Amino acid sequence: ETVMTQSPATLSVSPGERATLSCRASQSVSSNLAWYQQKPGRAPRLLIYGASTRATGIPARFSGSGSGTEFTLTISSLQSEDFAVYFCQQYNNWPLTFGGGTRVEIK
């Protein structure tokens, strides 16, 4: 199966700063990569699909890039509501797999 590795595990960022999250796949997933945001006690919310396309209603400060095995989620200017855990998911290879998550916390 395709192993998704996210780094760092925890990212400490001040409000208003940029956050850069990484996701690496153990084999190519083309551009079939999604990012989700999860807040405590809540279900994940789709942010990005196709590696770089924002889902409906997602603010422009969220952007995704990459293809193949290396992907990045960038939050350009962190707002208070952005402190959460972020997961990547590949949907190119069988079976579907998720990364272990990056927690974005207030510095």
Added chain:
Amino acid sequence: QVQLQESGPGLVKPSQTLSLTCTVSGASINSGSYYWSWIRQHPGKGLEWIGYIYYSGTTYYNPSLKSRIAISVDTSKKQFSLKLGSVTAADTAVYYCARGTTLTPLPSFDSWGQGTLVTVSS
């Protein structure tokens, strides 16, 4: 706007079968545009895809769980269901139902239920 809601027992005894149902509102479960999926999250951990079903009844299961899983759909009730057999404490998790798009051969998930915690304990 689509809404998904999980229901089922919150406590299951070891070796028994976990049974959950997801009720879909605000969207047609008969749509060929979606897969209807189950995903779980162990406490404090990441996400694990369990399996999904197409409205026709075609199913796709995670090979790691395939021998214990059955997913079914009842289009008349706008529901799909999960059965996971021979459960152990390792199956304790929050179980989510989710909608996956068929725009690509395999799906990402654009709508999720709120999740339901299932604890396996005697």
